[in-house]
Amino acid sequence: MQEQLLVTGAGIGGLAAAWAAARHSWQVRVYEQTPVFGEIGAGIQLGPNVTRILSSWGMGDALAAVAARPDRLMARDALTGAELASMPLGNEISARHGSPYFTVHRADLHALLLDAVRGMDGISLHPAGRIVEVRETADATGGGGSGVVHVRTASDLEVEADALVGADGIWSTVRAQLLGDGPAEPSGHVAYRAVLPQSALPERLRSQSVTAWLGPRLHAVTYPLRGGELLNLVFFVEGRAGQDTDAQTWDHAAVAADLQAAMGHVCTPLRELAQVEAEWRLWVISDREPLSSANQMARGRIALLGDAAHPMRPYVAQGAGMAIEDAQVLGPSLALAGEIGVPSALSRYANLRWQRAARVQARSRRNGRIFHLDGPMRHARDVSLRLFGARLMDIPWLYGARL
Numbered sequence: 001m002q003e004q005l006l007v008t009g010a011g012i013g014g015l016a017a018a019w020a021a022a023r024h025s026w027q028v029r030v031y032e033q034t035p036v037f038g039e040i041g042a043g044i045q046l047g048p049n050v051t052r053i054l055s056s057w058g059m060g061d062a063l064a065a066v067a068a069r070p071d072r073l074m075a076r077d078a079l080t081g082a083e084l085a086s087m088p089l090g091n092e093i094s095a096r097h098g099s100p101y102f103t104v105h106r107a108d109l110h111a112l113l114l115d116a117v118r119g120m121d122g123i124s125l126h127p128a129g130r131i132v133e134v135r136e137t138a139d140a141t142g143g144g145g146s147g148v149v150h151v152r153t154a155s156d157l158e159v160e161a162d163a164l165v166g167a168d169g170i171w172s173t174v175r176a177q178l179l180g181d182g183p184a185e186p187s188g189h190v191a192y193r194a195v196l197p198q199s200a201l202p203e204r205l206r207s208q209s210v211t212a213w214l215g216p217r218l219h220a221v222t223y224p225l226r227g228g229e230l231l232n233l234v235f236f237v238e239g240r241a242g243q244d245t246d247a248q249t250w251d252h253a254a255v256a257a258d259l260q261a262a263m264g265h266v267c268t269p270l271r272e273l274a275q276v277e278a279e280w281r282l283w284v285i286s287d288r289e290p291l292s293s294a295n296q297m298a299r300g301r302i303a304l305l306g307d308a309a310h311p312m313r314p315y316v317a318q319g320a321g322m323a324i325e326d327a328q329v330l331g332p333s334l335a336l337a338g339e340i341g342v343p344s345a346l347s348r349y350a351n352l353r354w355q356r357a358a359r360v361q362a363r364s365r366r367n368g369r370i371f372h373l374d375g376p377m378r379h380a381r382d383v384s385l386r387l388f389g390a391r392l393m394d395i396p397w398l399y400g401a402r403l
């Protein structure tokens with residue numbers, strides 16, 4: 001009989017997990033709390049480590065058709081606008097790490113995964129299926145054991161399966177019940193973001209590069225989407241959002257005037273970008289301490305994946321990437337379950353994943369501190385960037401990994 005997997009959450013992580021499990025002959029049911037499957041509009045950068053996996057899943061052409069392929073990664077001084085460092089992307093990064101660097105609209109990446117999942121035998125999707133309770137029966141330790149996981153939805157439906165993957169995001173219910181380690185914590189940073197057609201901008205503000213603008217206690221990241229037609233803007237500033245801004249709803253309407261006030265003085269092009277007429281949204285950035293053991297990613301027949309397992313600040317642009325990497329390792333691990341038992345298969349997955357994910361979480365925090373430096377440390381950073389730019393910006397252990 002085919003083994004049964006439950007996945008909570010149909011975000012990028014949950015869909016990737018469902019896909020990877022079904023490819024290894026598991027029968028998968030995905031429960032998503034929202035009534036309609038989808039993603040809110042914003043950009044995502046996908047390094048070669050991630051595009052390589054998506055290509056190996058047969059999604060490379062579909063991804064290339066909706067993505068942009070930025071020409072370079074650039075660091076600029078947010079106060080003066082001066083270029084501090086630059087690393088070629090385009091063909092050069094493909095040649096160096098064996099796969100392209102893409103930037104993609106989240107909704108496009110989500111739709112691509114959703115299409116793949118819908119076209120795959122053995123996966124069923126259950127919208128409006130918020131999971132409120134997770135339970136595992138006793139035999140979680142034995143080899144091929146007879147344990148089972150049970151979940152209950154908000155509408156009181158009870159379902160059971162051989163294994164459960166909690167891919168329910170940073171505020172994961174599955175994590176809360178599995179680990180009981182409290183909610184993620186606000187980082188003290190908020191992000192304002194907008195996506196707009198490049199044609200709506202004057203020529204001097206259009207760009208086909210990934211640009212990180214670094215300033216005291218703030219930074220901004222801009223990059224093209226959809227073949228370069230759109231520009232994604234994200235400004236990160238220190239401070240807390242207003243009292244009525246719920247951190248757990250990451251997508252709030254925002255007022256550009258608040259962003260401009262929070263930024264203070266910045267160079268003209270960056271100020272102009274912050275003033276564009278667009279539908280600005282606000283995001284409260286939260287995260288957790290980096291993982292410290294495999295035991296935080298899987299216990300018995302329940303595993304965590306993506307932000308549920310290792311939420312991170314978006315300063316290496318790899319949160320979704322790590323979720324896709326998780327899925328890439330989860331599939332072959334589940335394939336071994338018949339031989340070694342479900343708990344050992346999930347433990348293998350966690351053992352193969354936790355250290356790399358923790359390293360990216362730690363790097364994300366460190367990048368945030370470096371990006372926001374002020375005073376003499378800021379000058380030291382800028383000198384290093386000017387001297388060693390491309391070498392500092394490339395991350396071979398991250399981009400070059402073959403999982």
Ligand SMILES: Cc1cc2nc3c(=O)[nH]c(=O)nc-3n(C[C@H](O)[C@H](O)[C@H](O)COP(=O)(O)OP(=O)(O)OC[C@H]3O[C@@H](n4cnc5c(N)ncnc54)[C@H](O)[C@@H]3O)c2cc1C
Binds near residue numbers: 044129
């Ligand atoms: C400003 C910003 C920029 C970013 N940029 C990048 C980038 O450039 N590159 C990159 O790789 N990553 C980036 N990230 C990170 C990336 O967005 C996340 O890491 C990624 O979306 C996590 O995917 P996920 O599927 O784990 O979680 P989510 O996308 O949060 O999906 C979780 C899903 O679970 C559902 N759910 C929640 N609770 C339940 C429940 N109880 N029952 C059923 N369903 C439930 C939710 O509705 C949701 O659909 C960025 C993040 C931010 C904030």
